[in-house]
Amino acid sequence: MSTHQEHVSELTTEKEWIEAFPIMNQLRTHLNFDSYLQLLQKMKKQGYRLFALYDEEEIVALAGIQLNINFYHERYVFIHDLVTHSSNRSKGYGEKLLHYIHDWAREQGAQYVSLESGIQRREAHQFYDEKMHYDKWCYSFRRKL
Template sequence: MLASTERILELTTQDQFLEAFPILNQLRTDLTEQRYLELLKQMKQTGYKLFALYKERSIVTVAGISLQINFYNKKYVFVYDLITDTGHRSQGYGYKLLRYIDEWAKSNGAKYIALESGIQRIEAHKFYEEKLNYEKWCYSFRKQL
């Protein structure tokens, strides 16, 4: 599935986190590098993991996930962040990284993978449903306090 110039790694070092920031920032545009590192430190304490697909020596796609447990999904992986660098979109990198996350989830005993996607992201929804067999099964709501 991965080309010989591609690899997927769990990012664990400060240098790797900094390398991933410009890609993640394309999705989370409100984050400064400092705030990203602050939040990442807190999120990692509650199980957040950041994975990256590298093409040659550069990150092209990142995914932020955590293994969760609740009454309705039982043990599952939640994908908080998935972004492919603008110069590398529609080349299969997001697909490859999510397929890797599928296998990671299975090997960690998960029964489902869940994610949320903005209502306006119609093309992303088609990608999740048609290419990866995700199903729309609920609405997600939030309230600003």
């Protein structure tokens, strides 16, 4: 009987980033391969970190995060990207990856983990609210320039 091997790793090499692109592209559909790599390299310089949950040797979910400090959260982790591969949704992978990020954030001395989710993503909101116990505490606004 084989054992099921799941683990989380930070993706730090271009080879790993390339492997992650098809999954990230399911969330960030506007990105093409070149824009993804260019933006990722710039974001890494600002503290962005990309973590992957592997099942065996296959990436099944990704979390792109950044450790930040501000007046209202103090030290916190912001989740910029959280996506589970479309063929692996509702298997608990997102929850496992978020628990890993919560533990990582605590180890970094963070007070909170924060994220934003598109207005239309009702299932994701239900997941964050009911399953992961996130608070809806503000609106996020933006203006195209």
